Amino acid sequence: MAVTYASSRHCSGAARHKAVPASGFAAGQQEDLLPDRCSHLDLVKTDQPRSAGCEECVATGDTWAHLRLCRTCGHVGCCDDSKHRHATKHYHATRHPIITSLEPGEDWSWCYVDELAMELA
Numbered sequence: 001m002a003v004t005y006a007s008s009r010h011c012s013g014a015a016r017h018k019a020v021p022a023s024g025f026a027a028g029q030q031e032d033l034l035p036d037r038c039s040h041l042d043l044v045k046t047d048q049p050r051s052a053g054c055e056e057c058v059a060t061g062d063t064w065a066h067l068r069l070c071r072t073c074g075h076v077g078c079c080d081d082s083k084h085r086h087a088t089k090h091y092h093a094t095r096h097p098i099i100t101s102l103e104p105g106e107d108w109s110w111c112y113v114d115e116l117a118m119e120l121a
């Protein structure tokens with residue numbers, strides 16, 4: 001699978017192979033230790049949304065702003081600008097790491113684990 005990283009977090013390769021602490025660091029303080037490559041591409045299993053709208057919002061009759069597709073199971077959830085943020089909730093519930101925007105004209109993807117934007121081809 002071809003991957004294009006939307007923006008490079010590091011200009012030099014020096015930080016590329018730093019170990020990432022599994023836990024125990026304060027959020028927001030050690031951003032420079034995040035990897036600049038996603039190691040979760042083997043969890044990209046599908047590009048087919050399994051529903052036309054946010055599954056949870058449709059079920060409850062709610063509305064959303066934008067849609068995100070889970071690339072592991074095809075779950076469709078609403079974005080963080082939406083009231084319920086079901087895409088992010090799906091990540092926390094399932095640990096499926098990678099979503100892709102379902103908005104027309106947008107083809108970016110996002111890895112929640114690495115906090116990395118990229119394009120999957």
Ligand SMILES: [Zn+2]
Pocket residue numbers: 037038039040041097111112113114
């Ligand atoms: Zn990743």
Ligand SMILES: [Zn+2]
Pocket residue numbers: 054055056057064077078082084085086087
């Ligand atoms: Zn939703």
Ligand SMILES: [Zn+2]
Pocket residue numbers: 070071072073074075090094096
């Ligand atoms: Zn999923």
